[in-house]
Amino acid sequence: QSALTQPASVSGSPGQSITISCTATSSDVGDYNYVSWYQQLPGKAPKLMIYDVSNRPSGVSNRFSGSKSGNTASLTISGLQTEDEADYYCSSYASSTLVVFGGGTKLTVL
Amino acid sequence: QVQLQQSGPGLVKPSQTLSLTCAISGDSVSSNSAAWNWIRQSPSGGLEWLGRTYYQSKWYNNYAVSVKSRITVNPDTSKNQFSLQLNSVTPDDTAVYYCARGWAKHGMDVWGQGTTVTVSS
Numbered sequence: 001q002s003a004l005t006q007p008a009s010v011s012g013s014p015g016q017s018i019t020i021s022c023t024a025t026s027s028d029v030g031d032y033n034y035v036s037w038y039q040q041l042p043g044k045a046p047k048l049m050i051y052d053v054s055n056r057p058s059g060v061s062n063r064f065s066g067s068k069s070g071n072t073a074s075l076t077i078s079g080l081q082t083e084d085e086a087d088y089y090c091s092s093y094a095s096s097t098l099v100v101f102g103g104g105t106k107l108t109v110l
Numbered sequence: 111q112v113q114l115q116q117s118g119p120g121l122v123k124p125s126q127t128l129s130l131t132c133a134i135s136g137d138s139v140s141s142n143s144a145a146w147n148w149i150r151q152s153p154s155g156g157l158e159w160l161g162r163t164y165y166q167s168k169w170y171n172n173y174a175v176s177v178k179s180r181i182t183v184n185p186d187t188s189k190n191q192f193s194l195q196l197n198s199v200t201p202d203d204t205a206v207y208y209c210a211r212g213w214a215k216h217g218m219d220v221w222g223q224g225t226t227v228t229v230s231s
Binding site: 002034036038045046047048050051052057087089091093096097098099100101103104 | 147149155156157158159162172174175208212214215216217218219221222223224
């Protein structure tokens with residue numbers, strides 16, 4: 001069982017906003033200040049979308065944003081587009097194993 | 111632009127050693143500001159970090175507890191690449207293996223293309 005819990009699936013319509021949660025279930029992640037989010041398109045490698053909870057790498061659309069409240073981190077996608085349909089994974093620094101991943105969330109754009 | 115190019119066999123027999131290489135372009139395996147990681151994705155989709163190597167005045171390695179007794183990640187400065195060796199593989203090691211640049215605290219910002227490895231006789 002992963003130390004990070006994500007919903008298996010979320011869906012939304014074009015133009016809407018959706019939020020994917022990532023809840024830490026282990027104290028191994030400490031203050032949970034090092035959360036990253038990845039987008040994985042079918043057959044492709046994951047792509048870093050958010051790091052350090054809320055920072056966007058250069059080139060990532062500002063429609064993607066990250067936040068945290070307590071032990072739950074969130075990825076919000078605003079102005080949903082069909083090309084956002086993908087699997088999304090959260091990840092966190094963990095003191096014992098360095099990196100832990102959530103189980104992934106499949107985003108469907110209806 | 112940093113790119114990672116993976117190479118290695120896609121089929122390994124049980125009990126043998128899985129060996130993959132990740133060639134780096136646009137950065138250096140000896141960089142003081144990067145760590146070089148191996149991550150795998152099981153057929154069910156879950157991602158698992160396996161290990162890393164990095165240089166900060168000397169070489170360091172860290173490994174996941176789940177594979178610590180079987181894994182080696184080595185840099186090759188002459189070829190600007192790094193490698194993964196996983197010993198005594200079983201069918202549970204069947205996965206897509208990725209190399210990636212990044213720090214545990216700040217995410218993996220560059221990924222290789224992935225190598226599908228099947229463990230089967």
